[in-house]
Amino acid sequence: MGKDTDARLAEVMSSLVRHLHDFAKETQLTQAEWEYGIGFLTRTGQICSAERQEFILLSDVLGMSMLVDAINNRRPPGATENTVFGPFHVDDAPIRQMGDNITLDGKGESCLFEGRVLALDGKPIEGACVDVWSDNADGFYDVQQPGIQPKWNNRGRFFTGADGRYSFRGIKPVSYPIPDDGPVGQMLGHLGRHPYRPAHMHYLVTAPGYQKLVTHTFVGGDEYLSSDAVFGVKNTLIAPYEHVTNGDTLWRSPFDFVLVPI
Amino acid sequence: MGKDTDARLAEVMSSLVRHLHDFAKETQLTQAEWEYGIGFLTRTGQICSAERQEFILLSDVLGMSMLVDAINNRRPPGATENTVFGPFHVDDAPIRQMGDNITLDGKGESCLFEGRVLALDGKPIEGACVDVWSDNADGFYDVQQPGIQPKWNNRGRFFTGADGRYSFRGIKPVSYPIPDDGPVGQMLGHLGRHPYRPAHMHYLVTAPGYQKLVTHTFVGGDEYLSSDAVFGVKNTLIAPYEHVTNGDTLWRSPFDFVLVPI
Numbered sequence: 001m002g003k004d005t006d007a008r009l010a011e012v013m014s015s016l017v018r019h020l021h022d023f024a025k026e027t028q029l030t031q032a033e034w035e036y037g038i039g040f041l042t043r044t045g046q047i048c049s050a051e052r053q054e055f056i057l058l059s060d061v062l063g064m065s066m067l068v069d070a071i072n073n074r075r076p077p078g079a080t081e082n083t084v085f086g087p088f089h090v091d092d093a094p095i096r097q098m099g100d101n102i103t104l105d106g107k108g109e110s111c112l113f114e115g116r117v118l119a120l121d122g123k124p125i126e127g128a129c130v131d132v133w134s135d136n137a138d139g140f141y142d143v144q145q146p147g148i149q150p151k152w153n154n155r156g157r158f159f160t161g162a163d164g165r166y167s168f169r170g171i172k173p174v175s176y177p178i179p180d181d182g183p184v185g186q187m188l189g190h191l192g193r194h195p196y197r198p199a200h201m202h203y204l205v206t207a208p209g210y211q212k213l214v215t216h217t218f219v220g221g222d223e224y225l226s227s228d229a230v231f232g233v234k235n236t237l238i239a240p241y242e243h244v245t246n247g248d249t250l251w252r253s254p255f256d257f258v259l260v261p262i
Numbered sequence: 263m264g265k266d267t268d269a270r271l272a273e274v275m276s277s278l279v280r281h282l283h284d285f286a287k288e289t290q291l292t293q294a295e296w297e298y299g300i301g302f303l304t305r306t307g308q309i310c311s312a313e314r315q316e317f318i319l320l321s322d323v324l325g326m327s328m329l330v331d332a333i334n335n336r337r338p339p340g341a342t343e344n345t346v347f348g349p350f351h352v353d354d355a356p357i358r359q360m361g362d363n364i365t366l367d368g369k370g371e372s373c374l375f376e377g378r379v380l381a382l383d384g385k386p387i388e389g390a391c392v393d394v395w396s397d398n399a400d401g402f403y404d405v406q407q408p409g410i411q412p413k414w415n416n417r418g419r420f421f422t423g424a425d426g427r428y429s430f431r432g433i434k435p436v437s438y439p440i441p442d443d444g445p446v447g448q449m450l451g452h453l454g455r456h457p458y459r460p461a462h463m464h465y466l467v468t469a470p471g472y473q474k475l476v477t478h479t480f481v482g483g484d485e486y487l488s489s490d491a492v493f494g495v496k497n498t499l500i501a502p503y504e505h506v507t508n509g510d511t512l513w514r515s516p517f518d519f520v521l522v523p524i
Contacts, residue, residue: 001455002454024330026281028333029274030333042315045303191264191271
């Protein structure tokens, strides 16, 4: 590398090349395997489009995305843990009132989500934005089915009051496969891995003076909790789902979010 | 991975994932750097076409291609060393007579290439095919300039007789840049690296009962010998280029190739 190379770039590239070479030496990579790798990376790049990012998917299923997330979002004990953002968030979802129903297609088992947004000392945070999104009962996000699902189905933003409480009705989410009709799906097949993510509700929780929290809560008991295709599960994020009988609502999932000051 | 995963695939993928994660941990890779990497890989895949393989180029400039070549072509002392094949070989070049001139465009400084194809014990190999190719005096291979250069310019195949000798006239090759108008070229720029390969003549030497030899001879004294953009230079492959005065021929480059039995 040249003398004027940016110091951080030099550090990253040195490490990358060393690990790449160590990988080849350790495995005694054959010419045919190298060629297969070149072809795989090429196919992965060529299936990418404005609607599809196969390299992020590759990073996800190799545990790289979660690792980078963990490196960059270290939190003290007691704070809610991060997990992957995923590709399905949409900015500027409708602002709703506490208790509103975000499920617009009438499908699925209705569930009440409620809890508090708290500081590390247990005090409620006022004015926190709880931005939520999930798949519908068929396992698809609204943006995957434009014209089929109502716009903003299973999405909404809720702003906390002085008590820090949030509550909304949605559905008990269902597990779904990541897109597995491309090179990454083929790879999962060769590795004997399924493409499923365990059922989860997405949260983006923000509040002035606090670090942004990107996380999910997972449905306890889901069959894919220990084999999430993208390694997104953390035990502290598995939420209770209690059976209730309250009108049409069948479930209640309580969960408190604890934010860290900036 | 599933229980039925191919053992070799499992070995390669385990090593790959471990090194990938170690790279991220060692560098404490940031979210922005990860995003840049995803974007870089995507651009690299998307510029690939039937005529261009940017991932091979990436492998080349990171020293990966030469490493894989070295791992898969270990040779005993005394045998000629391998180097990278490169993208410019064409099968079935014209078979020519010893001493023929392969330079059809009349450009460049004429050079006599001659030597022997030998076994490890020094005995000449009869019936060896010496398949040669180089760029022209402007630094381009014929396949890079169809319609500009004559077809088969600076290419040919020569079959040895009982004495194992080969000889042909071509030009003293010139250094040239690898394609640097894509993501890999941008990367080289950021790293303060030039895109040049030192001048070289390509050889593919085959003979019944012997291992295939893919190599170059390099022009001694070339300014890029110690900084080949693809790390292809081995000291034993630097050939002498002697000034001569023999008609139009200005140079003579003698080199013997030593093959290893299968």
